[in-house]
Amino acid sequence: MSDEFYNHDREGSVFTSLILLIVFMFGCFVVVRVHEPSQVVGAxxxxxxLAKKEKINNASVSKLAGNAVVNKEKKIVSLPISTALSKVATLGKIEARKELIKRSIEKDGKYEPPKDVSKVDLSDPALIAQGKILFQSKTCFTCHQVNPAVPAPAGMAIxxxxxIGDFWGKERExxxxxxxxxxxxxxNEEYFIESVMQPMAKVAKGALAPMVIAPGLVNNEEVIALMAYVKSLSK
Known part of the structure; x- marks a missing residue:
């Protein structure tokens, strides 16, 4: 091996070592910055x-406990879940159904079908964002779980x-x-709208109680926004 080749190889080795040293020092600096006591990863x-989970838990506890004001003018308050289920069991399914329909109409008025949504773009990000806000403000999240890591205690109770998962367009009983x-x-769209606007028409198999507070709680535009958001959750 010639001296010329040897010297060239040596210079390359020194240069490579210098680059590796700089990379190593930079890596150490990043690790120290990320793991310093005042900067917890993912804090x-x-x-x-945690804040979201606490909000859901508090809202769920409130809904399960009942006695929340539903209609101030008519002095209507919600019953605790356990009391409501006991009343339903006492009345029997036929009388309970009649009573629930009666109270729903008294509280929110008769059902009116929403406008045709066949031409609405449910994938519109703005519409989905609006639906997400409504899902929170209308307290839908207390009963309907949308995140596997965040339970909905009120929904679990009933x-x-x-x-969650791939549910839109799928069959259910x-x-x-x-x-x-x-x-x-x-x-699908038709089923979702009916479920929100006329919840007594079809009740999911296994549910201990129907949703009876929806009619009048949301208008046509809000139902469509909610539908866009819920549909976007199906993966």
Whole structure:
């Protein structure tokens, strides 16, 4: 091997070693910065998750406890879940259904079908964002779980449907009317709108109670926004 080649190789080795040393020092600096006591990795995300979970738990506890003001003018308050289920069991499925429909109409008025949504773009990000806000402000999240890591205690108590996984467009079993005969339906736009605007028409199989507070709680535009958001959750 010639001296010329040897010297060239040596210079290259020194240069390479210098580069590796710089990379190593920079890596150490990054590790120290990331793991310094005042900067916990993922601290902000963890804090946000805990805050969200606490909000859901507090809202769920409140809903389960009942006695929340539903209609101030008519002096209507919600019953604790356990009391409501006991009353339903005492009345029997036929009388309970009649009573629930009666109270729903008294509180929110008669059902009116929403406008045609066949031409609405449910994938519109703005519409989905609006629906997400409504899902929170209308307290839908207390009964309907949308995140596997964040439970919905009120929904667990009454076995309410969850919006997790690949569910949109899929078949499911429902009762035609509260505790009525079983029928298979497709979870699509038509079913969603009916479920929100006329919740007594079809009740998910396994649910201990129907959703009776929806009619009048949301208008046509809000139902469509909610539908866009819920549909976007199906993966």
């Amino acid at each position: 902000d995300n963890a804090k946000d998750r 076995k309410a449907p969850v919006f 429902v009762h035609i009317g509260y505790q009525g005969p079983i029928q298979k339906v497709i979870r």
